[in-house]
Amino acid sequence: MIEFVKGPVAYVCAEYITLDVSGVGYKVHVPNPFFYREQDEHVIVFTHHYVREDQQTLYGFRSRRERELFNKLLSVSGIGPKGALAIVASGDIDALIDAIETENEKYLTKFPGVGKKTAKQMALDLKGKLSELAPDYVPNEGLFAQGASELDEACEALVALGYSEREIAKVRKALSGEILTTDAYIKRALQLLLK
Structure with a gap:
């Protein structure tokens, strides 16, 4: 398998880019080709070498995380490389993981070719299997599961202030070792959120 391809961008079009690697042009299908410019030098594209009996195609990604998501999507029945590439092109891996974990069909069906x-x-194939792609992910329903402690009350206050559950989960993790009053938790959480 080819881990990555490195070199200047020789050509950009709507479906792929061509990288010049020591005089050899590699055609690499990428999620968002226009992210790259033809004058870009020393571009590193992490690749997936897709091989079938009738084709060999390189798919490229800006990060290993994107490539790993692509590989996971390929394992789903009904999703091929073009569909997986279109999903990765959305660019919001965290939102996709959340949609899979919460089985949000409305969000998932927005992608081309996904009914x-x-x-x-x-959701069936990937739920619970994407944790390495989002180590900070906390399921929405489990955020306040510990009872009515001061920390829970502080977190509920942060929700009322409009903070996202993802932000609150990070703060909760940072504050879980401290024993404070509800007001002190809120003040400390706001300090952490405003950094």
């Missing part, structure tokens, strides 16, 4: 059946299959 209700494929969205259900994505």
Whole structure:
């Protein structure tokens, strides 16, 4: 397998880029080709070498995380490389993981080629298997599961102030070792959120 391709961008079009690697042009299908410019030098593209009996194609990504998501999506029945590439092109991996974990079909069916059946299959096949792609992910329903402690009350206050559950989960993790009053938790959480 080819881990990555490094070199200047020789050509950019709507479907792929061409990288000049020591005089050899590699055609690499990428999620957002226009992210690259033809004058870019020393571009590193992490690749997936897709091999079938009738084709060999290089798919490229800006990060290993994007490539790993692509590989996970390929494992879902009904999603091929073009569909997986279109999903990765959305650029919001965290939102995708959240949609899979919460089985949000409405969000998942927004991607081209993904209907209700494929969205259900994505949730079935990938739910709980994307933790290495989002180590900070905290399921929404489990955020306040410990009871009515001062920290829980502080977190509920932060929700009322409009902070996202992802932000609150990070703050909660940082404050979980401290024993404070509700007001002190709120003040400390706001300090952490405003850094």
